[in-house]
Amino acid sequence: MSKYTVTDPSTGETAATFATHSDDEVRARIVRADAAYRKWGRSSPVAERSALLGRVAQLCRDRRQDLAAIVVREVGKPITSALGEVDICADIFQYYSEKAAEFLADEQLELRETPGRAIVRRDPIGTVLGIMPWNYPYYQVARFAAPNLLLGNTILLKHASQCPASAAEIARLFADAGYPEGAYEALYATSAQIEDVIADPRVQGVSVTGSEAAGSAVARVAGQHLKKVVLELGGSDPFVVLSTEDLDATVEYALWARFYENAGQVCCGAKRFILADEVYEPFLEKFLAALKELRPSDPAKPDTLLGPVSSAGAAQTLADQLKRAVEGGARVALGGERQGAFVEPTVLVDIDPGNEAAREEFFGPFAHIYRVSSEEEAIAVANDTPFGLGAYVFSADEEQALRVAGQIDAGMVSVNTFGGEGPEVPFGGIKRSGFGRELGRFGVDEFANRKLIRTRA
CATH class of the missing domain: 3.40.309.10 (Aldehyde Dehydrogenase; Chain A, domain 2)
Structure with missing residues (x-):
């Protein structure tokens, strides 16, 4: 069985290995994520989801030294930069916690001539898959996870193969903050397994941050199955x-x-x-x-x-x-x-x-x-x-x-x-750098069902 490996780039030494999940374990995590969406994501109060994000923010601050040390070892990031990354993550989770009521409030539409009332309500769509890179092991996950968990979407997260330790710590953050089982599931999966995850009808969308080649490959599979995709790829x-x-x-x-x-x-x-x-x-x-x-x-x-x-x-x-x-x-x-x-x-x-x-x-x-x-x-x-x-x-x-x-x-x-x-400004590109936006109000809208509800006068 293949493994996820932590190799310290400063020394070339292997620091840790994590076994790749079996096909059965991957399927079990999809089942848990779908169940959590149906039981928790669609019905939990906005105030509860806001409070959970606030607790994640506090845990980031409490554990910043330990979290930063992990990415120094995994990807060779200087410690001061790693600490700054953890701080930004805390800010992102705090931002969405504080903006929860505003971002998820019903949006009243002005009707021109037809009588009645029309609103747009932002509902979750289900389970979404995030495929994240190694260069910002926490920040990339935070800007994907925070707005989706605010909505009530549940998350499957496939991290880079050289970041299994930080992936495990992120999962522990959400569990310790009080999220129910299945709300956030880490996948140590192969590319072939991820194709099956994307194809699964319980998975409603995919967000990729990575190389142009990786984004193109994922978009091709997602397109075959009519899944919404957000791509944040390379830049020059x-x-x-x-x-x-x-x-x-x-x-x-x-x-x-x-x-x-x-x-x-x-x-x-x-x-x-x-x-x-x-x-x-x-x-x-x-x-x-x-x-x-x-x-x-x-x-x-x-x-x-x-x-x-x-x-x-x-x-x-x-x-x-x-x-x-x-x-x-x-x-x-x-x-x-x-x-x-x-x-x-x-x-x-x-x-x-x-x-x-x-x-x-x-x-x-x-x-x-x-x-x-x-x-x-x-x-x-x-x-x-x-x-x-x-x-x-x-x-x-x-x-x-x-x-x-x-x-x-x-x-x-x-x-x-x-x-x-900053957490409040949109992030994303055009051309071969991808499409879609993360952070701010825009990050909430990417995987929301912006549902129109009309009533008679």
Whole structure:
């Protein structure tokens, strides 16, 4: 039987293994989730569901040190970043707890001519499946689970195979908070088993955060069975700098947007830096100077900004991408070396539009630098990608920044800032970055039955 394995990327050592569930166990968990939906999800008071989410938020805060230590070992995330991830999860659960009554209140519709009354009521749809990645083992689950449990949907959660320990801790959070059996079920399942889960008539929808290939495969199966799908996939986000009144601050934003969070393994991290002529040289000089001082180190140390990537295999993938990029004419301005899963910050310049590197997502501490001569060229380069998740626009002229933001093909654009995410704002992309939205009011609506109820005058 195959296993889920925790391999510490810092050392390459196996820390723990978890057995994959048998077909019978997977089916039993679907049965429990469906039963919990019928007994609890459809009939529990909103106030009860709100209170449960509030208890999960408090447990996240109470257990933050232990939870963070798990993901340091599983995926090599620096401890300060791991603690921040747990804190964000607590905020998400608290947010939906506090917004429960508002988000689930009946919505009165204004009828034009027909007599009577019409409301839209947000009901649960049943059991939904979440397929979650390794790069944010808690946060990705929280933004899927919180709005669905608020609705009364029950959850089957298939986590990444390298995150079995964090998956177990998340399940324990919900159980200890007082959720009934079946409300949240963790699946240690194979891809073949997950196809059967999606096909099961008791499963009403699927949410995937992961690679483009994974999202496409799941969407294909879900489409065959007419299941609702939300996809949050890869990104190659542009970071456009047209002008700036504070170059040091803009460079610092750029470093955080690419290197200082999770070794650059962030779907919505800045990956392509598009610099106007007037800022190109000074920006690049400061950017490279800062990166020369940044060395990957032990993620368990509190002062570590850059840990290893998630595995030796992930590091090899980056090395292969780098080799192809250089063969295609790109030049390495900094870095390019690795040791095990520790990868140096790497900066590529002179990337031709026909270079394979211009079309790929580099999921690690890599930055691609482009030089442009006009606002129009900056927009064209920003949009010259199959992805459309997020973007960043910097300009000392706010009117210009907003104008450019409006012309970038992305689901999210940050203007003259970085780090504007929060439980209240929608998250999601367009093009090959997927579709659907998580968080805020939008996260509730994705898997809700927005039921119209009409009555006579």
